[in-house]
Amino acid sequence: LGIPVKYLLARFNWNDLPIAxxxxxxxxxPFGWHLALKVFLDGKWQVVDATWDKKLAKAGFxxxxxxxxxxxxxxxxxxxxxxxxxxxxxEEVKRPENREFYxxxxxxxxxxxxx
Numbered sequence: 001l002g003i004p005v006k007y008l009l010a011r012f013n014w015n016d017l018p019i020a021x022x023x024x025x026x027x028x029x030p031f032g033w034h035l036a037l038k039v040f041l042d043g044k045w046q047v048v049d050a051t052w053d054k055k056l057a058k059a060g061f062x063x064x065x066x067x068x069x070x071x072x073x074x075x076x077x078x079x080x081x082x083x084x085x086x087x088x089x090x091e092e093v094k095r096p097e098n099r100e101f102y103x104x105x106x107x108x109x110x111x112x113x114x115x
Contacts, residue, residue, distance in 0.1 A: 004040040007085040008047065009033050012077035018060035023108055026101040034077050035089065041069055051076030059112040 013031055014024045024030055036049035050073065052061040064073045 006038040006045070007088055008036045008038055009083040009085065009089065010036060010075060010077060010079035011081040012075075012079055016078045019105065020108060023101065023104045026104055027098050028095070031080075034075075034079075036075060038084065047072035047075065049073050049076050053113070055113040056109065058115070 011031060011033055014027065015021070015030050034049075034051070036047060036051075038045050039048055040046075046069070048067070050064045050067075052063045054063050054065065057063045057065070062074055062076055067073055
């Protein structure tokens with residue numbers, strides 16, 4: 001499409017999300033990093049973050065219901081720190097010691113989507 005893109009790494013706290021605390025406790029740290037985009041449209045940079053699907057809205061997750069490409073979306077997480085990159089970061093790495101956390105998180109999200 002030829003749209004200029006920047007990558008945003010946003011540090012966040014899992015405890016700021018509507019996720020069961022016993023799931024977060026399975027992780028080695030409550031902090032994580034999230035990738036969002038910044039795109040150049042209509043002469044300005046806009047944040048685009050469509051992490052959570054609409055089915056998770058009723059569970060309290062910040063979702064993008066509609067985006068008109070005229071203004072930034074909200075972050076899926078409350079960013080504590082943002083690092084702007086001009087190139088894509090290395091492939092995502094989920095540390096093996098957090099496997100139990102990610103499996104429990106995926107089960108939790110599946111349950112919330114089906115409610």
